[in-house]
Amino acid sequence: KAGVTQTPRYLIKTRGQQVTLSCSPISGHRSVSWYQQTPGQGLQFLFEYFSETQRNKGNFPGRFSGRQFSNSRSEMNVSTLELGDSALYLCASSLDFGSYNEQFFGPGTRLTVL
Amino acid sequence: AQSVTQLDSQVPVFEEAPVELRCNYSSSVSVYLFWYVQYPNQGLQLLLKYLSGSTLVKGINGFEAEFNKSQTSFHLRKPSVHISDTAEYFCAVENQGGKLIFGQGTELSVKP
Numbered sequence: 001k002a003g004v005t006q007t008p009r010y011l012i013k014t015r016g017q018q019v020t021l022s023c024s025p026i027s028g029h030r031s032v033s034w035y036q037q038t039p040g041q042g043l044q045f046l047f048e049y050f051s052e053t054q055r056n057k058g059n060f061p062g063r064f065s066g067r068q069f070s071n072s073r074s075e076m077n078v079s080t081l082e083l084g085d086s087a088l089y090l091c092a093s094s095l096d097f098g099s100y101n102e103q104f105f106g107p108g109t110r111l112t113v114l
Numbered sequence: 115a116q117s118v119t120q121l122d123s124q125v126p127v128f129e130e131a132p133v134e135l136r137c138n139y140s141s142s143v144s145v146y147l148f149w150y151v152q153y154p155n156q157g158l159q160l161l162l163k164y165l166s167g168s169t170l171v172k173g174i175n176g177f178e179a180e181f182n183k184s185q186t187s188f189h190l191r192k193p194s195v196h197i198s199d200t201a202e203y204f205c206a207v208e209n210q211g212g213k214l215i216f217g218q219g220t221e222l223s224v225k226p
Binding site for chain 1: 146150155156157158159160163165204208211212213214215216217218219
């Protein structure tokens with residue numbers, strides 16, 4: 001079974017631009033979560049989607065948004081990029097929503113904002 | 115609110131030596147606890163988890179961890195490390211909403 005895939009793997013943008021990252025979960029998984037990883041803040045939860053609905057949200061500004069499609073694929077969007085948005089963005093999928101469902105992580109998308 | 119503290123940001127150790135990576139959590143309710151490993155330029159891989167039952171949990175790659183409720187700790191151990199264990203290790207707790215809260219990570223560096 002293929003794992004979680006994320007595209008693109010690397011991205012360079014400039015301040016003020018917007019970006020869209022994509023995540024394809026493991027086949028059969030219906031929940032997708034997004035995390036931001038930076039050296040200073042570590043791993044922080046962004047949001048979780050299940051059945052095309054946002055079920056959980058972290059403490060990030062409204063510039064960060066996401067969505068999930070009927071095939072469970074998910075995208076996250078960051079608008080008006082800031083230097084501090086440079087990070088590794090990780091996507092994780094799980095079979096279901098709620099506690100406890102093991103999360104399987106993708107390799108991440110490394111975003112650099114210049 | 116739940117939180118996780120990994121007491122050591124870096125742990126250097128020689129090959130074949132034992133290692134312990136420390137993790138403390140704060141939570142007023144029952145917890146699910148996890149250790150993940152991240153190799154360079156890769157995502158996170160689950161090493162082991164504690165959901166309930168036996169407090170000694172065995173994971174992949176020879177790692178194990180012990181859940182200690184009274185000390186609110188979940189330390190990760192391996193009796194003999196290999197060069198290939200060099201990676202960053204994250205302790206995490208799952209909150210009641212089902213989201214993972216991670217510690218800051220511990221960089222394990224295994225030297226020959």
